[in-house]
Amino acid sequence: MNGGHAMDRDKRRAEYATGLKAEAERRFGADRAKVLGPMIDDTAGFMAEVAAFPVDADDAPAFYAEPAS
16 A cells, blocks of 8 residues: 555656756756756655655754754
């Protein structure tokens, strides 16, 4: 059962990554978009996680860590 949710999340992550990479290429050019690829992939993963596990407006997502003061 959980496999379906993981596949949905993976599919959503891939869709987000595709869109973000296309926008990065449009805005910054192919070379810079390629360099930004790992960061874009991470961001797509975070977006998919938030979509799968929404949080209240006052709560931070699980992957977010406050900087040490």
